[in-house]
Amino acid sequence: MGVSVSRVSLRLLLLTGVALYPATALAQAVDYQALQETVGEPVTTSVTGKPQRASELPASTVIITRDDIVRSPARDVPGLLKTYAGVDVNRWTAGQSDVAVRGGVQTYNARLLVLVDGRQVYLDHYGMTDWNLLGVQLEEIQQIELVRGPANALFGFNAASGVVNIITRRVGDAPSAAATAELGNYGIGKLAGSVTLPIAPMIGIRLAGAHTREDERDIPSRLLQPTQIFDVASDQISGDVTGSFDGLEAVIGGGHATNSQIEYLPSQLLSNQDYRSSNVHGSVARDTSWGGLTLNGYVNWLNAEYGVGTTANTTDPIVLRNRIIVTQASSLVRLDSDNTLRLGVEYRNNRLLSAYQFAERIAYDVVSGNAMLDLHPDDRFALTVAGRLDRLWLRQSGVITQPAYDDPRDFDRAFTRFSFNAALLIHTSEQGMLRINGGRGYQLPSLATFGSRLPIVTPSPIPIFVAGSPRLSPVLMWSGEIGYSHPLGATRLDATAFVTRTENAIASPGDGLQTELFLSPLPSLVARFRTTGNYTTYGTELSASGAIGSLTWRGNYTWTHTDEQLTSLTLPIPYALSPRSTTPVHKANVTLGYNVGRLSITGVARYTSATRQFAFSSMPQLLLYHVDDALALDARVGFRLTPALEAFVAGENLSLASGAAVSPIPADRHVRAGLQLAF
C-alpha cells in the first residue's frame, strides 16, 4: 500500500510540475543584498513566497541583516534571535538551545520550522532543531528571517508557531571570503570560514567549513545526570555551485555536519547525543516578464545516537536513522502590476530506521498543494490569503519488534489537513500601517512520536517501555493578531497584540508513568506519547528602533500570558508540558550600537522574568525548578585593523545572571576574543 501510494504521489507530482511549467514559470532567484540596497530596507520572500519589503509584510516578521549579525555579541542563531520581541530562547545546556515563538516553551520544540535557503534543517525524527547542526555558520549568512505566528499555508506542517529562514550569501561578481578565529573561557573555540569564487562569467562556487567547541556547564548535583557528560563539539563542511544564464539560475550543492552534546530530552532526562547529518540539494529558478518558476529538491540524512555514555559501561546507544526527500515546484504569477498569485506543489518522503521502534521502518509520504493570492485593490489596502492542503500516508515496514504494542494496521493510515493564513493591511496614513492577520496551522507528530519503542531502566520487576502511538493526530493551532507600525522620523514603532490557541498538544511521558498493561507474551507496561490538552497564549509585543548619528538603538518588550488545560502538575508529574510555568511573562531587550572610525561597540541588556522549568532530580523525580529572573548584559567591541580584518572581544551574560539561560542549569558568563576577516 505504502509503496503504491508513493509511486502514485511521485507520478502526480511530476504530472503537476509538467503541467505548471509551460503555463506559469517561476519565482526567481532573489538577490537579497541587491534588492535591499535598492529599496533601502530588507527584503524577504518568507511570508508569501514573493519578494516583499520589510515594512509591507502581511505578518509579524523580524529580519536580521548581515550588519546586525556582524555587530552582535551573539555566537549563533538562537543568540541573535533572543533579543527580539516574541522570541524565547532557552539554553538548556551549553549546546542545546530551543527557540519558541509566542510562548509554548518546551524542550525539543517542534513548533518552529527552521530552513536554510528554503531547505529544511528542522529534524523530523523527533520534531526538533539542533541549532549546532544547521550546517551553516554566522559568517555565511546574508540574513535571518523570522515569521511570528503559523505559516503553514506556505511551508506546511511544523511551521505551527513560526518559521526561521536563514539566507546564505550569494556568490557575487568578485571573490569574497569571511572567516573567524576565536577563543574564550569555558573552552570556547571556533574556527570558521567561507569563500565565494566566480570561476566563470556565469558560474560561481561557495565553500564553507567550521569547527566549534565549548565545555558543558556545571550541572548541579541535585539534577539527575548521566555518568559521562559530553562537551559541545560540532563540525561542518558545505559547498555549492551556482550558474546564472539569462534569467535562469541553477544551484547544486551539499554538506555534512556533526554535533555532540548533552541535551534535555522531551521527557526532561539529560542524555548525551551524537548527530551526523548530510544533505544534497538542487534548485532551478526561471525569471520571466510575468513572474517565474522554481523547482527545488533536496535529500537530508540524519544519523542520531541517543544516550551515549548513559552509564559507564553502556556502549550501545539508541540509533535513529532518518532520511527525508523533498521536491517542490512553485510558480509566481504577476496577475497585473499590483496583484500576485502563487501556486505550489510538494512531495516529501520521510522515513526513520531504528531497532527501537514498532518496526524496522516507520515512514510517511506527504503530497501538498498550496496557493497564495496577494491583492492590492488600491494604495491603501492589501489583502493576502493563502491556503494549503496536505495529505499524509503513514506506514511501517520491516521486522516488527516483539512484543508489539500496536496492531500493524494502525500504521496503515492517511489523513488530510487544510491550513490557511489571511492578512489585511491598511495604510492609515502615508507611513502608518495597520495589520490584521491570522491563520490555522498544524504541528505533525514526529516519526518517533508515531513509532518509537524505548525500554526504560527502572527498578520495576515488570519491564517498562515508552512508546509512540500511530493514532496520534496533528496538533492544531489557531492564531490571530493585530499590529500597527509607524515611523516617526528616524524612529520606527511597532505594536502587536496576539492570541494563539494550541489544541491537543502532544507530550512525552514524564514521571509517575501513566501506563497500559500488556500481559502477553510476558507482562510489560507501556507509557505513551499522548495528547495532554489545550493551551492559549495571549500577549503584546512592543518594539522601537532608530538611529541618531552613529548611534543605533533597538528596544522591545513582550508580555505573554498562558491559560492551560493540561495534565496535572501535582507530584508525580505525568507529562513535562506546562507552557504557563515555562514561558516568561515579561521580557525586555535593549540593544545599542555605536560606530566611530575603526571602532564598533555593541551593548545588549536582556531582561527575563522568573519561570519554572522541568528537570529530574537525582532521586529521580520530575520537578519544576524555579529559575530566577535575570538581567543579562552582552557586549562586543571590534577594532578594524585593516579594511578587511577586525579584532574583537565579546561577552555574553557579563552580569552573571544565573537565570539568563532560562534553564534549570545556571548560566555562565562567557567571554571570547578573536579575529574576523571579511572582504
Added chain:
Amino acid sequence: MLKPWTLAVGLVALGCATPLAAELNVPIAVRVVSFIQPSPTGVVSAAILYDPGDAASEGEAASIERGVGSGLSVGRSVIRTRRVPVSAIGTLSGFRVAFVTVGLRTEQGSIAVAANRSSVLTISSDRSCVQNGHCVVGVTASPKVQITVNRAAARAANIRFGSAFLMLIKEI
C-alpha cells in the same frame, strides 16, 4: 528661535546624508540599472540630460556627477556618466541610460522619443515625467524609497526588468 546646534542635531536625527527630495538618489538610481534583463555588463554609459540655463537642472546634474564620480560599480557593470545638454538629445545613441534632471518638463516628450529610438532607460526624480509616460523609472527617497516604473514607457523603450524587482516597486 532655534539655536544652530538644535538644528544640527535635528538634521542628524533626520538623516542629513539623504539627498533632498528634489534631487535624484544616485545610489538607488544606479542600482535600478542592474535589474534590467538581460543584466548589463561592462561599461554602461549614462547621459545626464540637463538644461544649461536652469539652476535646478544644473544643480541636479552636478549632484549626479558627484554621486557617480569616475564610475560606479553595480552588478557586473560600471556606470559612467556624461552631461548632455537637452538641446543635443538627438545624440542619445551610444548611451544605455539617461538621467533626466528636473526643469525639463517641456522637453520630456522629445526626450522620450529619443530614448525610445535608442532603447535608453530614462530615470528621473521628477515624478510627473514617469506619470506622463516620458520616463521609464522614477526614484524618490523621502520619506522612504519609492521606485515607480511606467510599464508603457518601458515597453516603448524595449526595456525589461526582472520580476523580483517589479514585485517590490510601484508599476503604473
